[in-house]
Amino acid sequence: MEKFPKYFLSIFILVIYTNLQAQVNCNSIEGENCKKACEIFNNDSGSQGSQQSQENLDKAIVLCPSFSDAYMEKSVPYLKRGDFVTWKKLIDKAVELDPANQLGYRGWCKLQFLRDYEGAIEDFDQLEKYRPENLGYSKNGNYNLYVAKAICYSALNQKEKAIKILENLFKTKNYNFGLYDYYQLGVTYFEITQYDKALENFEKQSKIYDFAENIYFKSKVAKIRNKDYLDLKNLALKTYDEGKYMKDAYTHHFNKVYRTQIAEL
């Protein structure tokens, strides 16, 4: 019974996270109708995707047809629930109205939900014209969008291009490393059999956040080099069972490794 509130709290936070919509600063919006639309948007009490919420967003759009966030927010439940045709129509409208602020999100979603690597790269390249200094981050906060772009090239089997993007990014002054950055670079090196560079990145990853997949790849390198790999393999399995593996509420991460794959090493 003592544990119940804590358990409840974690469920509650997850449910809130998966239903929340972003808030907009209405003071920065010009025009009376658009300010009203912004207030409707911010005060929307319906849960994401509910009839009430979708109708409120429509009201905001009628009042302010140039309000890109309303289109974006209206698109989200379609994306999360697999209606990608409707999602695309709405998110395209948001991008048309405010490319500088919506392209990064659309590109990320193309990658995350549809593994549309070419489409995502197109969006990131367009975004670069508006924001050459900083593309921003993925919606889940895990990746700088340059890392996302590198992931796309890696998936398209352009490994050298992916490595170049990541190496350049990591050299950027004051770069904030993401949760899986070194791991993604390590795996890319591994795939072109540059095991020293791979291991170097897996070791750097371990210092930031060590998780099952990262340990699994270290174990793979050890096995390839005919070194003892079983301790690392068992540690990867233990870490997986402790819940420290690549997770996302909506989709699966690029370069995610499943428990069975670790066990079969």
Next chain:
Amino acid sequence: MTKFLYLLFILPLFFSCQSEKTISKYPAHVGDIQFDEKVDDANFKKCFVYPFSFQYYNFDGFQYKGEKLEIEKKLERLNLKSDKNPNGYITIRFIVNCEGKPGMFRIQQMNENYKATVFDKTFTNQLLEFTKSLNEWIPKEYLGIKINYYQYLTFKIKDGKISEILP
């Protein structure tokens, strides 16, 4: 008592609180699947139904026995190919009941430009039958109550073959 109060507190997140009956172009929740006697199995068991609408991502995300890898392995063994529309996506959305069984399937077919399309019927039916055969979804509970939840599988098709299963 505490449990009940928490339940009351969280309920609005899962359903619309509109008391007035108005005609809307939207369902109670985006993506709600209504029973259709022409296509749905009347024996499909649903637990703890309306007005709740739980999605797979509300609780621990995608959960299948053996993880998504198990689904990928099963599909690989079938070696399915599409003769028409070499590129695009087929999404099959369904409800997972409290026993982990899927039912009430709905299909969306989309080309690589995100426009609705139609793949060859045999291929689409093979994917539907495959999805129907996946009966080891992990049942989910909410505060000790077994629930139904919405899940989907998207098959990315490249050069007539399934290149990835999503989400």
